[in-house]
Amino acid sequence: MAALTQSQEQTLARFASGSDRLRAALRDVPDSAFDLSLEPGEWSIRQIVHHLSDDGVTWCMALRKALATPGVPIRFEGFPGNEAWANALGYDRLPIQPALALIAAHGEVIAQLMRHFPDKWDGYVTAIDPAGGAEQKVTAGDMIGFLGEHFDEHIKVIEAIMQRHKVQHLQVNEQIRKLGGANVDIDLATPPEQIAWLQAKCPWNEAERTDQHRCAVKNVSICQYFRGVEPLDTLLCGYPPSL
Numbered sequence: 001m002a003a004l005t006q007s008q009e010q011t012l013a014r015f016a017s018g019s020d021r022l023r024a025a026l027r028d029v030p031d032s033a034f035d036l037s038l039e040p041g042e043w044s045i046r047q048i049v050h051h052l053s054d055d056g057v058t059w060c061m062a063l064r065k066a067l068a069t070p071g072v073p074i075r076f077e078g079f080p081g082n083e084a085w086a087n088a089l090g091y092d093r094l095p096i097q098p099a100l101a102l103i104a105a106h107g108e109v110i111a112q113l114m115r116h117f118p119d120k121w122d123g124y125v126t127a128i129d130p131a132g133g134a135e136q137k138v139t140a141g142d143m144i145g146f147l148g149e150h151f152d153e154h155i156k157v158i159e160a161i162m163q164r165h166k167v168q169h170l171q172v173n174e175q176i177r178k179l180g181g182a183n184v185d186i187d188l189a190t191p192p193e194q195i196a197w198l199q200a201k202c203p204w205n206e207a208e209r210t211d212q213h214r215c216a217v218k219n220v221s222i223c224q225y226f227r228g229v230e231p232l233d234t235l236l237c238g239y240p241p242s243l
């Protein structure tokens with residue numbers, strides 16, 4: 001029985017992992033983050049997810065045609081462009097969970113078909129330019145390749161958005177272990193120009209107009225008012241001392 005070549009397997013694996021990679025990028029991200037974008041006016045995470053979901057809607061049927069009825073013409077008539085399409089379909093406000101489920105389902109169906117019919121990798125459809133331009137042969141393998149690239153491209157943008165806005169994964173279902181004896185440096189006295197985030201000020205340093213007090217200094221000391229840390233980086237401080 002025919003099998004996919006190693007290169008075809010790699011192309012398929014990149015595509016087939018797209019849904020999981022996308023979900024991993026969005027794992028335990030607060031809903032409020034879905035409306036963030038890299039720059040004002042650029043697509044938000046929510047819009048990108050709906051855009052990727054439409055990939056599956058569009059290309060799943062084209063791929064089935066390439067396998068079942070090779071050579072048939074397909075037309076994308078009346079497509080107004082990505083922006084107008086996204087606006088008309090409410091990409092900017094619809095919940096993303098159904099779109100993520102659709103992405104996963106299309107990914108599974110497409111991967112299943114290609115593994116079941118490896119000899120049809122070169123099956124193709126003929127894309128007809130509705131404006132009368134040249135016809136283009138698009139093989140099933142082409143589709144798997146550009147859909148995988150499309151995942152990569154947009155997952156990178158989502159990660160860049162999260163990094164730009166310092167979005168943290170909440171990890172609400174994560175099991176937290178409490179382990180004693182850590183030996184770390186913790187302070188609230190780093191000069192602001194040396195860090196890229198906002199840092200509260202040590203009230204003891206503030207009271208004494210100094211920067212000498214440190215919460216924990218590796219191998220040296222722990223402040224008498226240090227009461228621990230809450231996820232992710234909230235310091236529990238007992239200063240000033242109770243009377």
Ligand code: SF4
Nearest residue numbers: 202214215223226237
């Ligand atoms: S534990 Fe509180 S008082 Fe002590 S160094 Fe840290 S912030 Fe300052």
